[in-house]
Amino acid sequence: MSLPPSSSESTGFTLLEPRIQRWIWAEGWTSLRDAQERAIPALLGADQDVIIAAATAAGKTEAAFLPILSNLLQDQDSPGAVLYISPLKALINDQWDRLTRLCDDLELPVIAWHGAISASRKHRFLKFPQGILLITPESLEALFVNRGTSLAGLFVNMRYLVVDELHAFIGSERGKQLQSLMHRVELVIDRPLPRVGLSATLGDMALAAAFLRPNAPEHVSVIESKGASQVLKVQIRGYEEARQNLSAISEGEEVFSADHAIAEHLFQVLRGSNNLIFPNSRSQVEWFADNLRRRCEQDGVPNEFWPHHGSLAKDIREETEKALKAGDRPATAVCTTTLELGVDIGSIKTVAQIGPPPSVASLRQRLGRSGRRPGEAAILRSYCKERQLDDGSPLSARLRQDLVQSIAMIRLLMQGWFEPPRVQGLHLSTLVQQCLSVITQRGGATAAELWSTLIRSGPFAGVEQGSFLSLLRTLGERDLIAQEASGLLLPGVLGERMINHYDFYSAFVSNEEFRLVCDGKPLGALPVSRPLTIDQRIIFAGRRWRVTDVDTEAKVIVVRSDPGGAPPSFDGLGARVHDRVRQEMRTVLLEADTYPYLDTAAQKLLAEARSTFSDLGLAHSSMIESGGKTYLFTWQGDWANDALAILLTHMGLPSENVGLVTEVEGDRASLESKLQEIAGWGGIDEPTVLGDVQNMVQEKWDWALPPKLLIQSYATMYLDLEGAKELANILLSCRH
Numbered sequence: 001m002s003l004p005p006s007s008s009e010s011t012g013f014t015l016l017e018p019r020i021q022r023w024i025w026a027e028g029w030t031s032l033r034d035a036q037e038r039a040i041p042a043l044l045g046a047d048q049d050v051i052i053a054a055a056t057a058a059g060k061t062e063a064a065f066l067p068i069l070s071n072l073l074q075d076q077d078s079p080g081a082v083l084y085i086s087p088l089k090a091l092i093n094d095q096w097d098r099l100t101r102l103c104d105d106l107e108l109p110v111i112a113w114h115g116a117i118s119a120s121r122k123h124r125f126l127k128f129p130q131g132i133l134l135i136t137p138e139s140l141e142a143l144f145v146n147r148g149t150s151l152a153g154l155f156v157n158m159r160y161l162v163v164d165e166l167h168a169f170i171g172s173e174r175g176k177q178l179q180s181l182m183h184r185v186e187l188v189i190d191r192p193l194p195r196v197g198l199s200a201t202l203g204d205m206a207l208a209a210a211f212l213r214p215n216a217p218e219h220v221s222v223i224e225s226k227g228a229s230q231v232l233k234v235q236i237r238g239y240e241e242a243r244q245n246l247s248a249i250s251e252g253e254e255v256f257s258a259d260h261a262i263a264e265h266l267f268q269v270l271r272g273s274n275n276l277i278f279p280n281s282r283s284q285v286e287w288f289a290d291n292l293r294r295r296c297e298q299d300g301v302p303n304e305f306w307p308h309h310g311s312l313a314k315d316i317r318e319e320t321e322k323a324l325k326a327g328d329r330p331a332t333a334v335c336t337t338t339l340e341l342g343v344d345i346g347s348i349k350t351v352a353q354i355g356p357p358p359s360v361a362s363l364r365q366r367l368g369r370s371g372r373r374p375g376e377a378a379i380l381r382s383y384c385k386e387r388q389l390d391d392g393s394p395l396s397a398r399l400r401q402d403l404v405q406s407i408a409m410i411r412l413l414m415q416g417w418f419e420p421p422r423v424q425g426l427h428l429s430t431l432v433q434q435c436l437s438v439i440t441q442r443g444g445a446t447a448a449e450l451w452s453t454l455i456r457s458g459p460f461a462g463v464e465q466g467s468f469l470s471l472l473r474t475l476g477e478r479d480l481i482a483q484e485a486s487g488l489l490l491p492g493v494l495g496e497r498m499i500n501h502y503d504f505y506s507a508f509v510s511n512e513e514f515r516l517v518c519d520g521k522p523l524g525a526l527p528v529s530r531p532l533t534i535d536q537r538i539i540f541a542g543r544r545w546r547v548t549d550v551d552t553e554a555k556v557i558v559v560r561s562d563p564g565g566a567p568p569s570f571d572g573l574g575a576r577v578h579d580r581v582r583q584e585m586r587t588v589l590l591e592a593d594t595y596p597y598l599d600t601a602a603q604k605l606l607a608e609a610r611s612t613f614s615d616l617g618l619a620h621s622s623m624i625e626s627g628g629k630t631y632l633f634t635w636q637g638d639w640a641n642d643a644l645a646i647l648l649t650h651m652g653l654p655s656e657n658v659g660l661v662t663e664v665e666g667d668r669a670s671l672e673s674k675l676q677e678i679a680g681w682g683g684i685d686e687p688t689v690l691g692d693v694q695n696m697v698q699e700k701w702d703w704a705l706p707p708k709l710l711i712q713s714y715a716t717m718y719l720d721l722e723g724a725k726e727l728a729n730i731l732l733s734c735r736h
Contacts, residue, residue: 012040017070035225043067051197054225079130081157138505148441166197171421177507179459231377238602289334308335358575361418400609408584425717429699550694579637589613632662643724679728
């Protein structure tokens, strides 16, 4: 952009404070973007909630802050402040740089506040609480806990509350914490603050509005950017892993595998430019980063490939970010979701995805990094590994599950669909944390005050009064809280100790993994978010294991080797797949279309999958009986499939959701009989049917919940029990 628009072209520009107009002139802008133009009149008066939704790098920050800063400057006799909440420290550092350049000439302070910022810099805001305060939810929580009595003075000048990357919070424990903190800020200053959400475009913006202002979503103004649609270039490459390679890899031997072939192709096509490579695990990040670095050494060229994931030290992550942003040499990051959000890493040419992405929404976020320059296409290179088939290959492998899922997700991306956030959860774990935080902030609180603050007028409105009183009793039994004779609740001995630990401020557990142990020998560790039951099979290190014990406190899964057949390609523990994705996978298998973006190997693998689909009659049947098992194809997502497997296991038919297929021990007649029973249930007794699930303690404070509430919380967040019951009806009506 250069020269600003004339007043006849831009009504928004004329509304801005003259110093802001001069800044726009100095930046050389020729026009305001669509979202910026529309945000100015909406935000200037500081009298309404607004969501600004646009693609990455579409100018959302300026859309919010040009009118917000104009408001602060128009009445400088009365100091104004803005509370800006971001999910990432790195994003705060980025925005500090960006906003400081804008605010320097305006004499408005910009203060970054998180764990890595010095006390002296924070003291400036404590002494003069004005300007823009950039903060994470965790640091804001720390302010409530440590400076509860002085918060009214600290927040007195607040005129706006801005949430960046709003979509990243919705449906999570951290998001529920953020809703609670926004509400508590307003209680402290005794007035509503206009809330401003900056977000990638969601499929259902009503969800974003309901998240930003839960008690009045209809009053939230939504500004969606009408930016031009991006040109997307896609290639999917298929690779087949020889069976002998798999056994050699699990023994730790170095063989030329599909990963080596993928790494070689990445090296050839990505060298000389800036790119992002997304494998689906930290171990894969390390493997590819190491392989590609060594490949540079072999060719005697400077390294262009850098790792980036949450377990790496901060300086290593920052080195990768600097290499990408510098622009003076080629750099490619091999990363996890850590580089999905809007940390500024400059212009990216290609996004490489190894295996299916965690979700269509995630793929969309990743692709937003590519093709930002005018006239440049976004480039996606997808690499799919499938296993060589033999007589013992499981159905998921024969249906080429990963490849078909990747195709389905890319098709849905092209159709403009992506998963809406799941907002059904009760988030009782975070309610525990917020109870302790409010008690500490106020130097004590009654049960009635907690109920009023957090539930009646707060974000935990789904919690019933009886459940809340049961929760408080259990917190007392666990010594997290104690009650005085007057009824005042104070931190208990254990509660005090936990509140005083820095880890208290986060609502979520980061990178917690279960260790796998066989005969006392550790096999490694992996994150587990799916239901685990005794005798369940899991895949790890290329082998099949059967679970014999789960210790949720020690985070240990004890397993024994399970020789029963070849391991499926799906490990049952990965990212959850949405109903719509599975339905699209069925469409891909039903069609005869060829997709021009598949290479020859991928075309061959897809043809094999379609042939299997046809031979098994899956276009017309959902059940296949073979070898004492019945294989159930629901074409539904993992919330319903996990729930159905749990219900069938409870009914005496041990069942496992292994991706595309649910494996049921027993014949088809037995399965149909049990489905009939489930379909006829009036309601589902959660404590009874979930009795065999071993790992319901998923969130940070779940251990503190009474058993009934733990089951209720787990069921609302990780299962779709009603959907499973409905699924039983559908499967019976569609049987052939």
